[in-house]
Amino acid sequence: MKGKGDSGTQALDRALDLFEQVLRDRGRTPLARLAARLEIPVSTAHRLVAAFERRHLIARGARGHYLAGMGLADLAPDRRLVLIQASRPLLRRLARQEKRTAHLGILEADMVTYLVKEAGGGTKLFTRELMQLEAYCTGIGKVLLAGLEPAARERYLAGGPFVRLTATTMTDPAELRASLAEIACAGHAVDDAEMAEGLHCLAVPLHDGQGRVTAAISLTGEASPATEDARRALLDALEATAQAIESRLYG
């Protein structure tokens, strides 16, 4: 009848519809009105709310008003953990396929934290999971910086100094600012031995439901791709994986 993706869970779907309504409303609208909005009879709405209330997923406010229950706090997701577990299988596949090392990193206190490392080829890389590196000289770091709010980005740029690590490391804030703008526009970053000699890296951002950059993934190898076509193929695979992870996490 509905032709939607649901099948055999109409009751659960209706219950969760109401659940989400109640939580989002934050106790402003009486249950009867919320139920009407979803075309759920009051009688049924009460039965459903009671079921959630038993588990402390919903709490009672003033007469007719309900809100999020404290039980939800216990179930709240650890964003880092979810990010790690949801992305790892996809990064592993990508790394093996491209015979390079895949990373996922997030920005924490102006540093990049590597949450996932999946080695695909023989490359021996010094990175470890949970290791922190400077942001300005890594592909993932630059993508994350490029995704910051302008104010936060400027604060970072003012926070220097940016120590030279290789011949290609960017140490001038102005140069870095221009580079970040370009990265934000292009949607990906290149790290050509800026962090360590002989390391080439390609990185793209991960967005949350509202389009904010929350993490980034990268592919690292000992040499740049031989041809422009090879580079393009690498980027495509990386972006496809980014898409896949985003879709696992959000819509």
Place this chain on the structure above:
Amino acid sequence: MKGKGDSGTQALDRALDLFEQVLRDRGRTPLARLAARLEIPVSTAHRLVAAFERRHLIARGARGHYLAGMGLADLAPDRRLVLIQASRPLLRRLARQEKRTAHLGILEADMVTYLVKEAGGGTKLFTRELMQLEAYCTGIGKVLLAGLEPAARERYLAGGPFVRLTATTMTDPAELRASLAEIACAGHAVDDAEMAEGLHCLAVPLHDGQGRVTAAISLTGEASPATEDARRALLDALEATAQAIESRLYG
């Protein structure tokens, strides 16, 4: 058959059982095992998980592993708001019944924040909702301090100075420490014009599911109860209300 408190929501209950299992497990156990633990056939478990996954309440990790979805973050409860809305109707009733002013407060940065004020009698009190007061000289404040971990309590006591506001204000840390110990033991605090002349106040704590003190409620009037029996009745009513609020929020 089961004789439990559920009625007409067996499908929903089973689905939420699985939901909670998945979330608590944090991706350690494959779905098949979790399902087995709840005596849910794999076939059914997949159908249910898919329903939650559609709403991003559950996300996919490695093959067979599922975890909390990012959608939960949006629905996370604002603890202050829940506390306010769940307690207000009960405090209002209490205030009217006892013809005194009822407050609910929490400890924030060593100060008491009054989240709820319900005036029952004619008493004109200077307090406002969201107003912050010193903790050492109010009933609610003393109950909250008494409920702190010993280390945190000592830190507070070392943080003085404790300014004298009335003739009965406690200004000596040692005296205050002894008083708090007594309060923790008795389960309630008395404020006899320690904050302002002519204000008598009785306060009791609110506990979360693990028994930690998270908030406190009080009844304030312009005079002490005339008799010991009256004082006892007041305390009983206050404790009954505390119980009722706790049961709304937790188990």
Place this chain on the structure above:
DNA sequence: TTTCATTCTCTCATAATGTGAGCAAATGAA
């Protein structure tokens, strides 16, 4: 106090719904 409008709980006959075995395809590790 006495309205009065809602909310809330319960029951019950009905049919709409979830159920779960079983099969086949997909997946990932060895």
Place this chain on the structure above:
DNA sequence: TTCATTTGCTCACATTATGAGAGAATGAAA
């Protein structure tokens, strides 16, 4: 490759949710 698991799907069946209705409870306003 092989093998064990996971995953998605279908379908016949009866367990299950459903929602109207009535009465009790509640809280605000007069």
